[in-house]
Amino acid sequence: MENQRGKGLSFARRIYLPRAIGLGVGFFSVGAALYPLNMPTWLWLLLVFNGFIWPHLAFQVSTRSAFPYQAERRNLLYDSLCGGFWAACCQFNPLTAVTILSMMTMNNVAAGGRRLFVLGAITQVAGMLLGGLIFGFKFNPMMTQTQVWACLPMLTLYPLAVGMVCYQLAIKLAQHKRTLSALSRTDSLTGLLNHGAWKDLLHLKFQQCRQHNTQAILALIDIDHFKLINDSYGHIVGDAVLQQLSRELKRLLDSGELAGRYGGDEFCVILPDLPLNKAESLMEQLRQALDQYRHPDVPEMRVSLSIGLARFQPNYSDAIAWLDDADKALYTAKHTGRNTISVALSHSATRAGL
Template identity: 35%
Template sequence: MSNGTPPPSPAIAAGADALALVAPERLARMPRHIYRLRILGMGLGGIAIAAVLREHDAGWPLWTLWAGTALLWPHLALWIALRSAHPYRAEVRNLLFDSLLAGLWAPLMHFDLLPSVLLLTLATVDKISTGIPRLWLYSLPAAAAGMAAGALASGLAFAPATSMAVILACLPMLLIHTIAVSLAANRLIGRIRRQNHELDLLQRIDALTGLDGRRHWQQRAEAVLRERQAGGPQATLLMVDIDRFKQINDEYGHASGDDILRLVASTLRRRLSGHDCAGRFGGDEFAVILHGLGADSAHAVAEGMRRDVEAASAALPHLAGPACTVSIGLAEAGPRHARLRDWIESADAALYAAKHAGRNRVASG
């Protein structure tokens, strides 16, 4: 049932839907960000309009409208947006009104070609630069409505020739506004590039431990295995599992469990060389590739990791029980490992053997 409030226009609804996906701090900056651009656009457009009005010996009504458009409207638009219960919907309405004003001035300038085209084009470009989907499309009816109102007021006077004085007055709008929009677009591209970099890091790095995420680790492991199959250096895979990790979570809480995960990750990292790679394979399981080491040398490194974890966890003040330990299974890459899965299964089998033998030990597969 209707509550008597008219539904928002498609443009406002589209803008609101898009804005709902934007971070709140960016939404809070939007009216003031557009305010600065509106002052620039309306001010530069006002120079071109003033040149045309001067040539036409316009009367005070048009000069009053010019002052309202070029000088007053940017401040009024900000006031409307900030005082509205829905400031971002109000800002979308303001943007549509910008297009209405651009359309209005084209017939009031007797369709003087260059300033009319520039006003309508740059008003549309401004809508595109907001990033609000289809806003530029919804602004076209607003511009057409303004043009119709201006045509009725001016009696459809038509004088498209543009004088040199008006051309010169249009140059600031053409040059400065274009540069300003380009700079804004460049900032947006830079922000997207940074966000893409952050997304790439999130895909490659496990946020809790700082080790490789599983997918990225698997890509690196497959490359090492292919290198070994082609006659490259030795490589040994370690599967590391925290003993009784569920019990740690149950008795001391998940925060302590996270501390243990970070501790194990940092301990493993200290034993790695620059060519090795370590990743979080599952909840409490880690996978490490020791590049250039055979099974015997890798076993010594794994033993060092096991002792380091036990010693480091004993120093945690909030774990009053036995020190945290790890079980490690290792497998050197060989002819039987045609796929990464085969290599992982060999190391997993060794890990299960270490578990069944009493945990807190290293076993070879």
């Protein structure tokens, strides 16, 4: 309910400026056409109200409504009704009538697409019938120089206002699209890349290493006995451990080094253009940082990591082979005492975590 109201308020705010500009300059277009026709005073007062008071009143009506979107759509239809009415009052003067009706039609299409275009057109016809019933159905093809000049602001300022609103809306939509794209690639708990996004980057990095003959290190990181942590201290404490690991990864890694949550308590990192010894040193810093971590509510809890490293090899058939080597190294680390960094090399170097 609150979300719908928020969208309705945003819609009303987008319409407010084009309506205020359009009806304000429209006053002069209609006034120039009405002046030679000796219309009654009440009609001029209605024109003043429609041109300078109604835009602000309509905004208050829609923003104070429980359903702002529906209220604003009704306001747009009222605008169309008035447009048809003024076209008839001006005796369907070609320049004034076409200017008013086309600008309002453009606004309806921009605000509500085909449906509002159709409803607006029907309402415009209703307004013409109302004006014709009051003042008669007359056609006045004569156009004065004053009427031409009076219509120019409507033909320039109003499309500019509508265009600016559409541009701002397009910018917001692009921002929302980027935000949604980032959310779809991000693990909500840790803020790191999720499984799918990281796998995509792994394949990309594999191709870059193969094509440009560059090096990279792949690291798989597993929290030792994480299920025991959840069972003993609860999932809230377990989530805190996962978040702490993600914070340490973000602190230690450069922007070009890509970390992700592979699943559950398993994390993954791609370290491009980094020698193996430096990669081991970096992962050792990570292992020590988690070893020193103390949760404020359960200071007795200890956290350790098992880490498997695999250097890119030109003879890998695909990225999965590279990942499989890192996974084998992780398996070795987990089955040789844990709290360990294991390296998948031809000479199978394995290092204990001190």
